[in-house]
Amino acid sequence: SWDRAGPAPPGRTAGIRFAARGAPVQRLFTRPCPPGHGGESTAGCTDGVEQKPSRRTFLTIAAAGAGGLALTGAGLPSRTLPRDPFTLGVASGDPSRDGFVLWTRLAVDPLAPDGRGGMPSRDVDVEWQVAADERFARVVRSGAETARPGAAHSVHVEPAGLEPGREYFYRFRVAGHVSPTGRTRTAPVALSPLTLAVAACAHYEHGYYTAYRRLAEQEPDLVVHLGDYLYEYAHRGYTAPGGAVRRHAGDRCATLADYRLRHAQYKTDPDLRAAHAAAPWLVAFDDHEVENNWAAGVSGNGTPRFARRRADAFRAYYENMPLRRASVPHGASMRVHRRVDWGPLARFHLLDTRQFRDDQACDDGARAGCDDRLDTGRSMLGEDQRRWLLDGLAASGARWNLVGQQVLMARKDTRVGPGSEVNLDSWDGYAAERARLLAGFRDSGAANPVVLTGDAHMHHAADLRLDFDDPDSPRVAVELVTSSISSDGDGYRDEGKVAETIAENPHISYLDQRRGYIVCRVTAGELSADFRTLDRISRRGAPARTGARFTVPAGRSALV
Structure with missing residues (x-):
């Protein structure tokens, strides 16, 4: 498991996180956002705003802060990317009746002035999963894409063959790091609101x-x-x-x-x-x-x-x-x-x-x-x-x-x-x-x-x-x-x-x-x-x- 445990590091507070099915609930380490953000990276920080998110929103936020749940597969050694490369989050778009496009871009230092996100000048393999449930107990599609320096280590995946008109969840993994979980859906074939x-x-x-x-x-x-x-x-x-x-x-x-x-x-x-x-x-x-x-x-x-x-x-x-x-x-x-x-x-x-x-x-x-x-x-x-x-x-x-x-x-x-x-x-x-x-x-x-x-x-x-x-x-x-x-x-x-x-x-x-x-x-x-x-x-x-x-x-x- 990629879950983290132990006391909160200095400057961070402990929160609740959800682990894989059957695993114990563990703590999520978060950090306060810098005042005004001032151009600093806010990856993984909380905004200090009292909110009452839905269960699904809370699960997504929890996964974003904790690095999500464990993916199968060996991936790359974690020493090759010692910091979280998913600072820019995840996204999906252009749904069809059997698929959509999934996106992420790797950046260990998103504000690096050369625009390269602090990434090495080499290809990086990125694993991805699509699941029918938010805990990834039922993975329905998975694979790997190559994030290339010439494309700013961005990844665009186009899964197909999925069921129409239903909700799916997706995530990525690279070098021992797991992305936040995203929610997406396919277009319906019936007349649905x-x-x-x-x-x-x-x-x-x-x-x-x-x-x-x-x-x-x-x-x-x-x-x-x-x-x-x-x-x-x-x-x-x-x-x-x-x-x-x-x-x-x-x-x-x-x-x-x-x-x-x-x-x-x-x-x-x-x-x-x-x-x-x-x-x-x-x-x-x-x-x-x-x-x-x-x-x-x-x-x-x-x-x-x-x-x-x-x-x-x-x-x-x-x-x-x-x-x-x-x-x-x-x-x-x-x-x-x-x-x-x-x-x-x-x-x-x-x-x-x-x-x-x-x-x-x-x-x-x-x-x-x-x-x-x-x-x-x-x-x-x-x-x-x-x-x-x-x-x-x-x-x-x-x-x-x-x-x-x-x-x-x-x-x-x-x-x-x-x-x-x-x-x-x-x-x-x-x-x-x-x-x-x-x-x-x-x-x-x-x-x-x-x-x-x-x-x-x-x-x-x-x-x-x-x-x-x-x-x-x-x-x-x-x-x-x-x-x-x-x-x-x-x-x-x-x-x-x-x-x-x-x-x-x-x-x-x-x-x-x-x-x-x-x-x-x-x-x-x-x-x-x-x-x-x-x-x-x-x-x-x-x-x-x-x-x-x-x-x-x-x-x-x-x-x-």
């Missing part, structure tokens, strides 16, 4: 990831992350109104080593690791995984050799995300638009709103009087991706069609009174293509299209109409926009500003500037959406509350 969480925008410096912890505690079947998983800025390169709560390691991301280090630092956060371990994720990037407001081959900041920077960012993104081999980048190109089916209930159409778009009109930003944004030739998706989406909608037999994408699709005029001012990085900067796309939603005949969106750093609930200037225009879809996990700091609730914005944009039903995420419950008859909010993230421990709840009845394409 689905609980999914929607998240985006998690600037490390702007606050703690309490929203990820609260999301994990709700034990969703699936998490949809719509971009800005990390931010590329140097320390204080983008400052929240309340200032920096934590500090980015390294400088502004510009090289492969920079991006690898930034991904590693973000995953040292215990709340993010808990969210990854709680459920499979569907991920797609926005801009900050590379650079603010980039558009296809055009840098948002005039960066020289931008194709090289984009290639490095894509490579690091794949190395650190639970993506299938179909998304392996090829230089400055990476496929992230894809479809994932959840049985007959739901089809997810994940979009890429960065790689194929035209450069933003009128020098980008929030602008009034920018006629160039109305040019009929301007595209956000590119012709091939738009056709792929509309063909997929037309061919879909799913009860719900969930379109995951990055930037606000509903029109949003931020000027009070005559005239308008819009964000040119959003779909308002590509208005003609938006009109064609919404008409395509209608003409496709796809059942119940719902657009899931990130980027905006505030919650929105909106009806998508064919003509936003005509309040009687047909509604063809609903848009649910999640606020940020942490970007822009604590947030606020400005009732006056909300009322003004909704008056200018009557198709928008709800706005909230606080941090949070969305939890959707989907059945054959309706989709309900809880907009979860937190009052603060500058300190740990805030509860999550439901700021608003909307229902979308099947066949209505309208918020209730």
